Amino acid sequence: MGDSDIHLYTTSTPNGIKISITLEELGLPYQTTKIEFSKNTQKEPWFLEINPNGRIPAITDKFTDGKTIRVFESGAIMQYLVARYDKDHKISFPPGSRDFIEMTSWLFFMNAGVGPMQGQSNHFTRYAPEQIEYGINRYQTETRRLYGVLEKHLSDNKVDYLVGNKCTIADIAHWGWISAAGWAGVNIDDFPALKAWEERMWSRPAVQKGANVPDPYKMKELLQDKERMEKHAAQSRAWVQQGMKEDAEKNQARSAKV
Amino acid sequence: MTSLLQKVIGGGVKAEKPIKLYGHAGGPNPWKVAVILRELDIPYDMEIMDFGDLKKEPFESINPNGRVPAIEDPNTGYKLWESGAIIDYLIETYDTTNSLFYTSGAERGQRAWFVLYHSEKDLTSALDQYGGEVKRTIGVIDRHLKKIGQPYLCGEKISYADLMFMPWHWLVLYPPHVMGEGFPKEWESEFSEAWR
Numbered sequence: 488m489g490d491s492d493i494h495l496y497t498t499s500t501p502n503g504i505k506i507s508i509t510l511e512e513l514g515l516p517y518q519t520t521k522i523e524f525s526k527n528t529q530k531e532p533w534f535l536e537i538n539p540n541g542r543i544p545a546i547t548d549k550f551t552d553g554k555t556i557r558v559f560e561s562g563a564i565m566q567y568l569v570a571r572y573d574k575d576h577k578i579s580f581p582p583g584s585r586d587f588i589e590m591t592s593w594l595f596f597m598n599a600g601v602g603p604m605q606g607q608s609n610h611f612t613r614y615a616p617e618q619i620e621y622g623i624n625r626y627q628t629e630t631r632r633l634y635g636v637l638e639k640h641l642s643d644n645k646v647d648y649l650v651g652n653k654c655t656i657a658d659i660a661h662w663g664w665i666s667a668a669g670w671a672g673v674n675i676d677d678f679p680a681l682k683a684w685e686e687r688m689w690s691r692p693a694v695q696k697g698a699n700v701p702d703p704y705k706m707k708e709l710l711q712d713k714e715r716m717e718k719h720a721a722q723s724r725a726w727v728q729q730g731m732k733e734d735a736e737k738n739q740a741r742s743a744k745v
Numbered sequence: 746m747t748s749l750l751q752k753v754i755g756g757g758v759k760a761e762k763p764i765k766l767y768g769h770a771g772g773p774n775p776w777k778v779a780v781i782l783r784e785l786d787i788p789y790d791m792e793i794m795d796f797g798d799l800k801k802e803p804f805e806s807i808n809p810n811g812r813v814p815a816i817e818d819p820n821t822g823y824k825l826w827e828s829g830a831i832i833d834y835l836i837e838t839y840d841t842t843n844s845l846f847y848t849s850g851a852e853r854g855q856r857a858w859f860v861l862y863h864s865e866k867d868l869t870s871a872l873d874q875y876g877g878e879v880k881r882t883i884g885v886i887d888r889h890l891k892k893i894g895q896p897y898l899c900g901e902k903i904s905y906a907d908l909m910f911m912p913w914h915w916l917v918l919y920p921p922h923v924m925g926e927g928f929p930k931e932w933e934s935e936f937s938e939a940w941r
Binding site for chain 1: 885
């Protein structure tokens with residue numbers, strides 16, 4: 488373990504803080520590089536070597552063979568970190584156990600369900616250049632449905648955490664998204680057990696520490712202040728639209744060649 | 746990593762009894778699981794579910810999210826949901842000869858969970874912007890294949906990272922031609938490595 492050399496490439500987003508929180512919960516040393524979306528750092532060649540998809544988070548580490556390894560996709564990074572470093576199963580379970588399998592199911596539920604749907608809800612609620620009711624309704628409704636699945640699971644089973652009644656990577660993966668519910672137009676007060684879980688997670692020192700990487704965590708204050716919310720959305724909208732425009736131009740150039 | 750898991754489960758289980766796979770007629774995700782079961786030669790029975798039966802009991806006890814695929818494995822007593830989690834489980838439990846899996850760590854890292862970002866894409870949406878995102882992700886795969894100069898995502902051997910893309914790619918290559926009927930031709934000329 489003394490041979491690790493973890494370098495985290497990240498930005499203050501729900502997916503980015505999954506990894507810094509995991510690292511803090513495990514008490515692992517790591518270096519951080521902030522990726523500036525506004526400067527398109529994520530599309531620079533050196534970063535595409537680390538994540539060919541040009542997205543955060545991604546990590547590099549010194550692997551067991553002494554060479555550098557890259558890992559991209561937040562779910563893959565979390566699985567890599569606990570498989571290699573969580574030998575005492577502080578935030579995971581022994582591979583092959585029932586709890587391990589249930590934890591993996593909720594992790595994929597996050598990465599293939601809550602994250603993408605709530606992400607699209609953010610897009611249509613905050614970043615789209617025009618008000619498209621269909622998109623807003625479709626993704627807010629789906630996000631609420633997924634929140635309902637979490638609410639039912641927590642309240643029916645009367646548990647403090649998603650699996651095995653301890654905080655695991657399944658909880659950590661969800662937290663940044665659930666704590667930003669209001670940004671996607673979802674009222675967390677409609678989901679009391681989930682709201683209590685969110686506060687329980689936030690009371691953990693490692694969650695607070697990890698949430699503040701690389702920039703101070705501002706979502707909670709932001710959601711209290713409508714004017715600042717609109718200003719923040721306008722700034723993000725500009726680079727979201729710029730990125731979409733560039734991708735569309737690339738696709739068009741491709742089609743024109745056919 | 747495999748050996749640790751196989752130790753816990755018991756040195757690799759042979760699937761004596763057929764696994765029950767819940768799917769539905771449309772939708773690529775259950776077929777990811779079916780492809781893996783076939784490749785690993787695991788006996789299975791597929792139950793085609795009506796959408797109306799997914800969000801109520803008894804199915805909700807198998808998957809609280811009311812979605813397919815889900816499996817019940819009578820050999821181990823496990824019930825699982827989420828296609829990625831199911832495939833993880835099948836590979837680690839039954840792929841004892843590592844036919845679809847790399848055991849060495851560096852290659853396993855290269856395998857890189859392409860599955861995760863691919864399954865995030867909502868291909869059923871008719872919104873134009875997703876068409877652009879589909880092309881962008883195929884472009885990512887194409888560049889990766891060109892760069893490594895190998896026939897499959899992680900090297901010379903097909904692995905489950907490759908197989909999981911297949912049912913999704915059928916959606917754009919064959920009817921219902923989610924990306925339009927001209928798209929297969931565009932793909933062939935523009936993303937030559939990912940086409941082969």
